[in-house]
Amino acid sequence: MKILLNELKKFIDLDKITIDKLIESLNSLSYEVEYYQRIHNLKSKSFIKLAKVISCKKHPNADKLSLCKLETNNKEYQVVCGAKNIREGQTVIHALPGSIINDQKLEVKKIRNVLSYGMVLSIEELLNLDKNIIDDQEKNNILVLDNRISLKNNVFDLLKIDDYLIEISILPDRIYANSYQFLAKELAAFLDLKLLDQEEKNIKFNPEINLDLNEKDLILTNKAVSLATANAIVNLNNKVKTPFEIKLLLYLNNIKPKNNILDLIYYFRLIYGLSIYEVEKNQKYQFDGQIINNKIDIFNKYFKQNKIDETKNISFVAISSTKKENVLGIDDDKLDFMARQNIKGTEFSQVNLLKNFLYYGKKFDYLKSYTDIIIKNKIINDFTNEIKTIKLEEEFLENYIGEKINLYDVLEKLKIIGFNYIKEKELWKIPNYRFNLDHKQDMIEEIIRYYKIENIQSKKYPITKEFIKIENNKYFIEKVSELLISYGFNEAKNYSFVNNNEFNEYNLWDIKKPIFLNQKYNLKNNILRNSLLKGLLNSHNLNYKNNFEDIRLFEFANIYFSDQEDDFKLTLGLIFDDKITYKLDQNIENQEYSPLLVGNKIIKDILNILGLKTEKYLTYKEIKTKEDIFNKAQAVEVYYNNKLIAYFGELSPKILRAKKYIRIDKIKAHLYYLEMI
Numbered sequence: 001m002k003i004l005l006n007e008l009k010k011f012i013d014l015d016k017i018t019i020d021k022l023i024e025s026l027n028s029l030s031y032e033v034e035y036y037q038r039i040h041n042l043k044s045k046s047f048i049k050l051a052k053v054i055s056c057k058k059h060p061n062a063d064k065l066s067l068c069k070l071e072t073n074n075k076e077y078q079v080v081c082g083a084k085n086i087r088e089g090q091t092v093i094h095a096l097p098g099s100i101i102n103d104q105k106l107e108v109k110k111i112r113n114v115l116s117y118g119m120v121l122s123i124e125e126l127l128n129l130d131k132n133i134i135d136d137q138e139k140n141n142i143l144v145l146d147n148r149i150s151l152k153n154n155v156f157d158l159l160k161i162d163d164y165l166i167e168i169s170i171l172p173d174r175i176y177a178n179s180y181q182f183l184a185k186e187l188a189a190f191l192d193l194k195l196l197d198q199e200e201k202n203i204k205f206n207p208e209i210n211l212d213l214n215e216k217d218l219i220l221t222n223k224a225v226s227l228a229t230a231n232a233i234v235n236l237n238n239k240v241k242t243p244f245e246i247k248l249l250l251y252l253n254n255i256k257p258k259n260n261i262l263d264l265i266y267y268f269r270l271i272y273g274l275s276i277y278e279v280e281k282n283q284k285y286q287f288d289g290q291i292i293n294n295k296i297d298i299f300n301k302y303f304k305q306n307k308i309d310e311t312k313n314i315s316f317v318a319i320s321s322t323k324k325e326n327v328l329g330i331d332d333d334k335l336d337f338m339a340r341q342n343i344k345g346t347e348f349s350q351v352n353l354l355k356n357f358l359y360y361g362k363k364f365d366y367l368k369s370y371t372d373i374i375i376k377n378k379i380i381n382d383f384t385n386e387i388k389t390i391k392l393e394e395e396f397l398e399n400y401i402g403e404k405i406n407l408y409d410v411l412e413k414l415k416i417i418g419f420n421y422i423k424e425k426e427l428w429k430i431p432n433y434r435f436n437l438d439h440k441q442d443m444i445e446e447i448i449r450y451y452k453i454e455n456i457q458s459k460k461y462p463i464t465k466e467f468i469k470i471e472n473n474k475y476f477i478e479k480v481s482e483l484l485i486s487y488g489f490n491e492a493k494n495y496s497f498v499n500n501n502e503f504n505e506y507n508l509w510d511i512k513k514p515i516f517l518n519q520k521y522n523l524k525n526n527i528l529r530n531s532l533l534k535g536l537l538n539s540h541n542l543n544y545k546n547n548f549e550d551i552r553l554f555e556f557a558n559i560y561f562s563d564q565e566d567d568f569k570l571t572l573g574l575i576f577d578d579k580i581t582y583k584l585d586q587n588i589e590n591q592e593y594s595p596l597l598v599g600n601k602i603i604k605d606i607l608n609i610l611g612l613k614t615e616k617y618l619t620y621k622e623i624k625t626k627e628d629i630f631n632k633a634q635a636v637e638v639y640y641n642n643k644l645i646a647y648f649g650e651l652s653p654k655i656l657r658a659k660k661y662i663r664i665d666k667i668k669a670h671l672y673y674l675e676m677i
């Protein structure tokens with residue numbers, strides 16, 4: 001998901017938060033920040049100006065070029081332009097010599113023997129966009145602005161593009177967070193910030209509860225659903241344009257604008273995490289609790305046409321469900337950013353979603369009129385009967401993390417994202433969208449996230465030593481992480497605890513004695529892990545179940561050999577399938593490697609980061625045991641200077657099937673694993 005910082009600020013007061021602090025916070029909340037950057041080149045800021053086209057005529061030496069005079073800051077410039085839509089009197093954006101456009105610095109140059117001082121910009125050139133996502137009406141055209149705009153305005157402030165673009169990866173178990181609205185809630189809780197009031201002013205709706213709608217409108221076969229509908233007269237006149245602020249967000253998320261209504265639908269999906277859909281009156285749709293049969297096709301006959309000069313009476317619908325496995329099936333690849341939508345989503349009221357949708361529709365002159373919003377088949381209390389609980393004794397929590405914490409401070413934060421705590425019963429109420437929380441350990445992780453792990457002062461084993469172990473290897477971790485990310489891997493984070501069966505089944509290093517966290521309690525997972533394999537298999541399986549392909553994961557963490565002082569080691573685990581193919585030698589084109597060769601390359605690169613020589617010192621030996629973990633014919637023990645440092649190879653189908661991680665027969669892929677200490 002790509003986030004615009006200014007758009008996020010509409011939900012939360014971030015004025016006192018630096019961009020570095022924001023990135024750190026997103027990572028702490030388990031969102032992986034892929035990159036962040038300004039959406040324009042800072043070096044170009046002083047060279048890009050508003051301009052008036054004061055004359056425009058045919059280029060003397062080229063039929064398809066125009067020779068224009070531009071007025072910018074009371075100065076005139078001659079510019080050669082190839083856009084067909086440039087006209088005298090327009091307000092445009094002028095990139096002066098010295099601007100960096102599409103990574104190239106502009107200079108004064110002759111075009112067909114005529115000097116040109118810079119260029120007139122299209123939206124594609126201004127934002128360095130992929131040409132394929134540009135609106136067909138804007139493609140190959142310059143960006144024309146309102147003539148009433150003063151040339152004294154700063155282009156970047158005017159268009160709100162003096163902004164940061166942040167791309168984050170949202171893990172499959174956090175799909176509910178795929179929206180600006182929910183990101184703002186989590187950041188508010190984490191950073192002790194204020195959420196801004198999102199209630200639009202002057203909206204006069206009188207929603208009515210009506211459980212007796214005409215069944216010809218929509219047929220619902222599952223009770224666990226909430227549905228809101230609204231009728232509106234929609235202005236599909238092509239003269240009503242999508243505003244720049246909405247197009248900007250779509251473009252930066254690689255979404256091609258279609259028309260005013262569709263663009264608003266896309267915008268709401270990104271902002272609120274729930275979608276509005278258009279349905280035809282009297283058309284029967286069947287919702288079975290998981291998918292919509294006779295799918296709601298928002299690309300219907302009205303919206304597929306770009307040149308319609310009329311209005312249509314159209315019904316809109318917003319749907320939500322209590323079933324945690326709900327995924328709304330939409331078969332159009334143009335909607336791939338919606339394809340894994342959990343429609344229970346961010347607990348945003350369907351009625352409020354439609355209210356805001358209609359409000360914006362009126363604001364941008366898309367809607368001529370609309371009727372009241374109606375809710376159908378609404379569950380009592382809007383699904384609050386589905387809220388689950390986790391019992392977590394305060395003594396248990398104290399023993400688990402090694403110290404007593406102030407639960408009141410944490411609770412105030414967690415309330416922002418829908419949690420609550422009944423102290424007398426030591427019971428946590430879990431909001432229904434958090435389908436990934438089931439156990440005490442899950443709730444403890446959530447508490448620690450918002451309490452912030454750096455606030456835990458415990459000196460008890462193993463927290464302090466584990467921290468020191470990882471801190472001492474910080475430079476190495478950063479360099480190896482950069483290497484693996486460049487190869488297409490994503491970092492995973494998993495629990496440090498396993499149960500007794502898992503301790504035995506994933507015992508790569510033949511560790512004899514389990515290390516119990518706390519034997520006073522009968523915990524399901526109370527043994528410090530002796531391998532990263534179990535956690536990475538879980539992460540891989542979660543990604544696979546959510547239809548991700550070409551899954552490449554790595555994790556840095558400690559594993560524990562005994563309860564002796566310092567007897568634990570920083571370990572790297574990697575998991576990927578045999579579809580992995582990338583160029584590891586830039587001098588050889590179209591070169592593909594087998595997984596074993598890929599592993600060999602990665603191991604050598606890691607040792608090189610450590611400054612170790614691999615020639616003669618790095619050797620591989622056949623695995624003579626571990627048949628329950630590896631396919632012995634495709635696995636090796638890795639030695640450096642005759643010391644065992646890693647196991648690497650194809651995971652045995654036996655362990656995968658036994659643990660129900662992967663249906664090998666279905667995906668027809670072999671899974672490879674490297675664990676290196």
